[in-house]
Amino acid sequence: MNILLHVCCGVCAGGVAERLLSEGHTVTGYFFNPNIHPSEEWETRLQVAEAIASYIGFPLETSEYNPEDWLTKTVGLEKEPEGGKRCEVCYRIRLTETYRFMQEHGFDAFTTTLTVSPHKPAAIVNRVGTGTGGDRFLARDFKKQDGFKRTTEIARTLGVYRQHYCGCVYSMNSSQQSVINSQQQRPNP
Numbered sequence: 001m002n003i004l005l006h007v008c009c010g011v012c013a014g015g016v017a018e019r020l021l022s023e024g025h026t027v028t029g030y031f032f033n034p035n036i037h038p039s040e041e042w043e044t045r046l047q048v049a050e051a052i053a054s055y056i057g058f059p060l061e062t063s064e065y066n067p068e069d070w071l072t073k074t075v076g077l078e079k080e081p082e083g084g085k086r087c088e089v090c091y092r093i094r095l096t097e098t099y100r101f102m103q104e105h106g107f108d109a110f111t112t113t114l115t116v117s118p119h120k121p122a123a124i125v126n127r128v129g130t131g132t133g134g135d136r137f138l139a140r141d142f143k144k145q146d147g148f149k150r151t152t153e154i155a156r157t158l159g160v161y162r163q164h165y166c167g168c169v170y171s172m173n174s175s176q177q178s179v180i181n182s183q184q185q186r187p188n189p
Contacts, residue, residue, distance in 0.1 A: 001138075002107050005027050009045045009049065010048030010053075013053065015147050027058045029053050030061045034065070034093065098112065109133075112129060116147045122143065
C-alpha cells in the first residue's frame with residue numbers, strides 16, 4: 001500500500017517508517033505541524049525529520065510553517081493540560097490536512113507517527129484519524145512492540161535533537177514552569 005505518513009517529529013518518524021516499510025508498504029512522510037512553537041523549534045524538528053527520512057530511506061514532503069490557523073482553532077483551550085481537549089483539536093487539524101494531501105496526491109491511505117509517543121493516547125488519535133479519513137486511515141498503536149524504544153535507538157544512533165515538550169506554545173510554557181518548580185524545590189547547598 002502507498003501510505004502517507006504524517007510526521008509529528010523526526011525522532012518519532014524513524015521507528016514508524018521503518019515498521020511500515022518492513023511490512024511492504026511504500027512510505028512518504030508529510031511534515032505538517034502548525035502547532036510547533038517557536039519557529040526555530042519547528043525548523044529544528046524539520047531538520048531532524050529530514051535526517052531521519054534520509055537515514056531510513058523515504059521521501060519527506062513539507063508544508064509551510066503557518067501557526068495562525070492552529071492558534072485560532074485552539075482559542076479557549078490554552079489552559080488544557082497535555083492530553084486534554086486542545087490535543088484532540090490539534091490532532092484533528094493535522095490529520096485533516098494530511099488526509100487532504102493524501103487525496104490530492106493519490107496515496108492509498110494515511111497514518112501518523114503520533115501514536116508512537118507514550119504521551120499520546122492511540123485510542124484518541126485513531127478515533128480522530130478514522131473520523132477524518134474513514135477506512136483510508138491506517139489506525140495503529142506504533143508504540144507497541146517496542147516502537148517507542150526503536151525510535152529512541154535510531155535518534156541516539158544519529159545523535160539528533162530530541163524535544164522536551166510536545167511542541168505547542170502551551171506545552172512549552174508548562175514544561176518551562178515544571179523546570180522552574182523543580183529547581184525551586186531543591187534544597188540550597
